[in-house]
Amino acid sequence: MLRTVVAALAALTLCLAPSASPAETRVPESQAEISLSFVPLVKQATPAVVNIYARRTVETRSPFAGDPLFGNLFREFGGRPRVQNSLGSGVILSDDGIVVSNYHVVGQATDIRVVLNTGEEYAATVLLGDEESDLAILKLEGAGDMPYLALRDSDTVEVGELVLAIGNPFGVGQTVTSGIVSGLARSGTATGNARGYFIQTDAPINPGNSGGALIDVNGDLIGVNTSILTRSGGSNGIGFAIPSALVAQFVEQARAGNDGFARPWAGMTGQPVDADLSESLGLGLPGGVLIAAIHAESPFAKAGLGVGDVVLAVDGQPVNTPPEMIYRMSVAGLGHVARIRYLHDGERREAEVEMIAAPETPPRDAVTLDDRAVLPGLSLARMNPAVATELDLPMAAEGVVVTDPGLYAARIGLRRGDILLTIDGRAVTDPDRVDRLLRRAAPRVEIEALRGNRRSIVRFRT
Structure with a gap:
């Protein structure tokens, strides 16, 4: 029996020994090698993941508001301010207390408290928030020398990588769950107001995990947990995280003084190329975004693209839906000149397109x-x-x-x-x-x- 156990352990370590030759076998030399736990990684990452308690005041609307007969009679019925409390998570991204969380956790909040896993508590203010991306950047008041997570380029993430999700589900306290990256380029599948491009994971994510960290085995942040796909309200193993590449753009704009996220303007409408369209366009396989309409001021129009062209890639990254294309443009950032690969009359071409904000032409004269x-x-x-x-x-x-x-x-x-x-x-x-x-x-x-x-x-x- 003992020989069997030793032989099994020796076989296991064939893949674990960093310098072992193909023919070399050895017995594990430490408890860490035998247990193969995530303990060191968790100890490294959890200090930078925080709990967030937010309070907002909302106006309730009277059911008789606007009614010509009952509006005045029952104007005191309803319409009173009501306090809403929300619970979520966040991730510290710098030693001076820059924190990322979800917009649905802190958006329009009048009072935000951030609690570290040590019990330390800080007041926080929202520097930049965006409901569409469901991201918000906070600044901890009076913070310094804070633990933080480094951002990894989410474009290097691959399906099958081991990941940990860290947050505060159901308010029970900081919790760590493990899983793998189960999908990439998920667009239009997350719930709520968030739209765009997501990393999919089977690491359990539950209410309260929103805004928490999705990290890789090196302890780097690859995404911010935002939602789950569920029928029961609990985790079914399909969770979504906003990629770190977009988070990096949010931090950059927040430090530049923006209070709202500025996206590059495409100036076009498009549709995914399905199997039928692909066959008619001679693409072979479905993929890309077909330009259905384009504005005269669009930077794509100025670069030579027009109705009927198919955008295939932005900066070398393939795009298959309009939200994915907008995501790629947002990651590139305003002022960047993106390399666009597209199909025109069956011919593959490339163009350089400047990422600009929507123009004020003609003047709005507000x-x-x-x-x-x-x-x-x-x-x-x-x-x-x-x-x-x-x-x-x-x-x-x-x-x-x-x-x-x-x-x-x-x-x-x-x-x-x-x-x-x-x-x-x-x-x-x-x-x-x-x-x-x-x-x-x-x-x-x-x-x-x-x-x-x-x-x-x-x-x-x-």
């Missing part, structure tokens, strides 16, 4: 109507790519758009993102002209507006 106006507090702007991006409107939208309806315009039914077409039958072409058109139409005003693909008429008396 105005807010004063207290003497027919609709005081109404904020307006001229449509341009920058405004369309901010309001999540079609890039080809034109005209004058509502950026904030204010109290009075909201009461008559106008919303943020509505495009004003006419006032009393007269075309709205300039934000500065809106107040004059409203005054001319008073006391009976009719506004025609476009909301999405639907035209609507708003009539009111002043």
Whole structure:
């Protein structure tokens, strides 16, 4: 029996001995070699993973708000501030206390407390947050000489690598789970508002793990845990982490003073190339993003790409969906000149495309109507790519758009993102002209507006 055990251990160490020749065998010389545990790695990494307690105040809406009959009678019913508490995790990324977490953990929080695994507690403020990427960068107040994790380039991560997920699931305290990288280039599969590109892992991730660390066997951060795919509410072995390459861009922009994440503007709409499209385009295998429409100011258009071309890769990395393409552009960063590989009329080409912010062309000419106006507090702007991006409107939208309806315009039914077409039958072409058109139409005003693909008429008396 003893010979069998020794022989098994000797066979196991064939792959573990760093300098052993193919024919050499040896018996394990230490308890660490026999146990093969993650203890040293956990001791190294856990001090840099923190628990986050956030509090935010939200306004509750009365069910009778806006009702012409019951609105005034029950205006005290509901509409009172309510405090929400959230629990999550975060990762320290620098010795001066820069922390990354999820936006859904700390976004719009009025009070944030960060607790280290030693019990030390710090107040924190949000330097930069982005709901779409579900990332937020925090700064610990009064912090110095902090433990932190180094960022590994997530583009070097491969399926099958061993990983550890560290966080505070269910508020039970810091917990470590292990698994492997089970998928890459996962786009459109995470829950919530997050969109883009994710690392998939089977390391168990549960509520409270959000914002925690996904590390490799060297203790480097490869991703920030963000969500799970589940029917029961618990971990089913399909978890998603935001890659460290995007986290690095967030840290860079936060240190530069940005309070919101600035993405490069593509100025196009596209669709994935499926099997049918691939066959018609002569690609052989599905892949790439087919350009369906492109703006005249798009940097891709200026580099020679057009409708019908297929974007295959950005900086040597293949792209197969629009979110993945935007992710690659975001990782490249504003000001970078990206190498784009694309297909044009069956021919593979390359182009250099500058990563730019959405342009302010034409100027937005933003105005807010004063207290003497027919609709005081109404904020307006001229449509341009920058405004369309901010309001999540079609890039080809034109005209004058509502950026904030204010109290009075909201009461008559106008919303943020509505495009004003006419006032009393007269075309709205300039934000500065809106107040004059409203005054001319008073006391009976009719506004025609476009909301999405639907035209609507708003009539009111002043």
